[in-house]
Amino acid sequence: MTSVYFNLTTPPGEEDAALRRELTAKRLRAQGADEAVVDALDRLIARAEPGSGAVAVFAVDGEPEPTVVEMPGARPRDLAVHAPLPCLVPLLAWLQERPPYVLTLVDRKGADIETYRGGTATATTRTIDGPDDEIVRNAPGGWSQMRHQHRAEDSWEHNATMVAHALADDLADSGARVLLLGGDVRAMQYLTKHLPEGVRQEVTVGHVSGGRGRDGAWQHRKQQVREQVSEWADEETRKLLKRLDEGRGPSGLAVEGAVQTLRALARGQVGTLLVADDPADRRTAWFGPAPTQVSDRRTSLVASGATPVVRGPLADVAVRAALLTGAEVHVLEPGTPGGPSQGLGALCRYA
Known part of the structure; x- marks a missing residue:
């Protein structure tokens, strides 16, 4: 390879x-x-x-x-x-810094939705317009004012509900956990209200300048998007390092160091692999055909009946085992404070 x-x-x-x-x-x-x-x-x-x-x-x-x-x-x-395995760590690090997200600009009639999949600089776009025509809330006066206001609010809410359902589909389809909203304040309130509960719990909602129409806010909005997406990615790293720290100890669900991490991968325990992107790392490990056939020693794999047994760079062997067993991979800078010892560790699904 x-x-x-x-x-x-x-x-x-x-x-x-x-x-x-x-x-x-x-x-x-x-x-x-x-x-x-x-x-x-x-x-x-x-x-x-x-x-x-x-x-x-x-x-x-x-x-x-x-x-x-x-x-x-x-x-x-x-x-x-x-080498025997692809070197994926730099690519995974790049994707990690560019997670998928959805940018939505709303008004009382509907929304323009831009979905950015992981690593891409171009978006899939679509326009959602609700079934209700736009109603200006303060149009009439006199006794009919209150009734007209209720009609306007109902119309906006109906349209926002339709946008919320479309957004939930786009978030689920793209795997995005970042939703950035801009536009009419009242429409955003209704939209947030009607997002499914599961979406509101899993997705981080941020706000950007400007609205659905063409305006002068787009340049500033691009910068806001970059900053908020980057901050979300950094926060994910902080959360994982906190979980790693909490999981250290005899009864915790964290392991660290090359030997312990490979053993956890061999048992299929790993939920998230933490690996440093260190170009100076020359360590190696052994792997067999099956996803969990990994070890720091060739003899242990041979004794288990694995064949063939191949030697490869430690990080690549660990990443292969993690991906093939359904674990997530999170890449760290070498020497990250609070990172796993020896630049390799894992958060396990079970002890």
């Missing part, structure tokens, strides 16, 4: 892209990568559009088409690895 991460924006003072491509190919050949794969990867990188971001490419020896993942906004170090 060959994994390449290539920064499409050459930092000032560093080699130009052509020279970096040559170095990437040279590293892969030195590691024993298939020549056809090296050539295919080089052609793909050469065709990539220069700009702000990076590209990740994964190829299997003998397979005709590599898998390409565009990473807009990413600035990873160039990486070229030929």
